[in-house]
Amino acid sequence: MLPVVALVGRPNVGKSTLFNRLTRTRDALVADFPGLTRDRKYGQANYDGYQFIVIDTAGVHGDEEGIDKEMASQSLRAIDEADVVLFMVDARDGITSADLGIAKHLRSIGKKAYIVANKIDGIDAEAAQADFYELGLGEVYGIAAAHGRGVESLLHRCFTPL
Numbered sequence: 001m002l003p004v005v006a007l008v009g010r011p012n013v014g015k016s017t018l019f020n021r022l023t024r025t026r027d028a029l030v031a032d033f034p035g036l037t038r039d040r041k042y043g044q045a046n047y048d049g050y051q052f053i054v055i056d057t058a059g060v061h062g063d064e065e066g067i068d069k070e071m072a073s074q075s076l077r078a079i080d081e082a083d084v085v086l087f088m089v090d091a092r093d094g095i096t097s098a099d100l101g102i103a104k105h106l107r108s109i110g111k112k113a114y115i116v117a118n119k120i121d122g123i124d125a126e127a128a129q130a131d132f133y134e135l136g137l138g139e140v141y142g143i144a145a146a147h148g149r150g151v152e153s154l155l156h157r158c159f160t161p162l
């Protein structure tokens with residue numbers, strides 16, 4: 001069984017953009033993976049020599065007050081199914097209340113999560129990334145999912161300890 005990587009985060013941070021890059025497709029590659037339910041978008045990634053299943057949590061919607069409701073649905077189940085959680089945030093927006101809610105949940109379950117600050121293209125990446133250490137999940141990895149910057153080193157970091 002391939003390792004499972006879940007992309008979680010509030011809407012518009014770039015989860016689907018990263019999913020498409022990792023799976024090199026515009027559409028979901030939905031397949032039968034034993035033990036995984038079908039109401040989230042699954043793809044098989046073969047990227048930089050790493051093979052894994054990636055889950056795009058397309059169902060995380062709603063206003064930023066509704067964290068519990070958001071987290072109660074698809075993203076919670078995706079986190080459950082995952083070996084590795086990529087918690088995506090928007091490097092241009094800084095920390096939002098939705099980010100805080102997701103971080104709190106991830107800290108409480110103790111599953112390994114990597115903070116991925118997306119959209120570092122065209123900004124001062126280091127300064128932008130620095131904000132997200134406050135989420136209390138350790139290292140912050142800057143990427144530009146739309147262009148691929150930082151993606152290889154992120155995967156290298158995620159998979160080296162497995």
Ligand code: GDP
Pocket residue numbers: 009010011012013014015016017018118119120121143144145146147
């Ligand atoms: P999702 O809601 O988390 O799945 O986010 P999407 O993947 O749909 O992306 C939301 C918006 O962010 C889209 O307009 C993307 O083009 C844009 N976006 C995604 N990745 C990047 C990036 O690396 N840099 C920039 N500048 N924009 C990005």
Ligand code: MG
Pocket residue numbers: 015016017057058
């Ligand atoms: Mg999406």
